[in-house]
Amino acid sequence: MQQAEKQRIFLHQELVTLFHPQQKVYLTDSNTENKQGLILSAQPDLSPNTIFILEKYCPPFSMFKTPNYYNTPIIQGDLIRIKSFCSNYYVTSIPDQQSPITKQGLMVLAKQNDVKYNGGEQVFILQNISNESPYMRLVNTETGLALHTHTSKLKEANNNNEVTGYKSRDNNDAWNIEVISKEMREGIHQQEVSEPLPRKCQTIRSSDxxxxxxxxxxxxxxxxxxxxxxxxxxxxxxxxxxxxxxxxxxxxxxxxxxxxxxxxxxxxxxxxxxxxxxxxxxxxxxxxxxxxxxxxxxxxxxxxxxxxxxxxxxx
Incomplete structure (x- = not known):
């Protein structure tokens, strides 16, 4: 796998692209419907359909308010959701269903919380591939499947690469998360994100x-x-x-x-x-x-x- 620069810090609700260094393609909202929502694929060229929004996520707890993560940096080990900029649908791992070509796990784009299972199908944990690698792995918390792509093509999605959920781990799980360029941001009429706020850390004491x-x-x-x-x-x-x-x-x-x-x-x-x-x-x-x-x-x-x-x- 080719080397890349150290992964940049990105923020809650940051506009990013997810580049796959092994296949040299970008995660893509195909804007093509299937039974579960929209087909998720990967294409070689940048476009508005390759822009996604990262959202830092906290599992709901009835006694607490939803945290305000405005401009909070997202780091390894955080729970996140991945939303398409174009459709506002979320990357979703569908349990017990297979991808159409390779029969691996099925990954799609679906409406927020439009899943009829346990709720974790749209939540991913951000993992470092290794201490030496700048790339990240995105693993679904409900199915344990990693966001994955390979050389197989989807005819129904402009012959883009198939995107799946993968149970094992290999180089095709590696993604480089890149903040979109100033030119692309201007093209979709989005303002620059201001400087990140420090993550709020609180000391823990005995009896807490x-x-x-x-x-x-x-x-x-x-x-x-x-x-x-x-x-x-x-x-x-x-x-x-x-x-x-x-x-x-x-x-x-x-x-x-x-x-x-x-x-x-x-x-x-x-x-x-x-x-x-x-x-x-x-x-x-x-x-x-x-x-x-x-x-x-x-x-x-x-x-x-x-x-x-x-x-x-x-x-």
């Missing part, structure tokens, strides 16, 4: 309530009163995308150091424990039981736990 979200899958750590039927037979711990609910909340407690002194501020390398807000049980894996598939320890909650977790900040 937090949601713990994976920057790789987009899922939040979640528990409930049900117990495992095997292994520890303790309270089950899962992960959940959306919508948020009270079972996603945990209280974080900082554990005192050997000298007995401890700042209330949660910092890098802090030792902590997590108490589930709803069930009042502690997060643990100290029982040592493994899950049925894979060499992993079963994570659970129990009333009594001496489990310590270490906070490691990725700087």
């Amino acid at each position: 309530s937090v949601i713990i979200r994976s920057g790789f899958t987009g899922g939040a750590l979640h528990s409930h009163s049900a117990c495992y039927k095997y292994g520890t037979k303790q309270q089950e711990v899962t992960w959940k995308i959306q919508p948020r609910d009270l079972n996603d909340w945990w209280v974080i407690y900082k554990i005192k150091n050997s000298s007995g002194e401890s700042s209330q501020l949660i910092e890098n390398n802090s030792l902590v424990s997590f108490l589930h807000v709803q069930t009042k049980q502690l997060l643990t894996h100290s029982q040592g039981c493994k899950v049925k598939n894979g060499d992993y320890l079963q994570v659970c909650c129990s009333k009594k736990s001496s489990e310590e977790f270490k906070i490691e900040c990725k700087c």
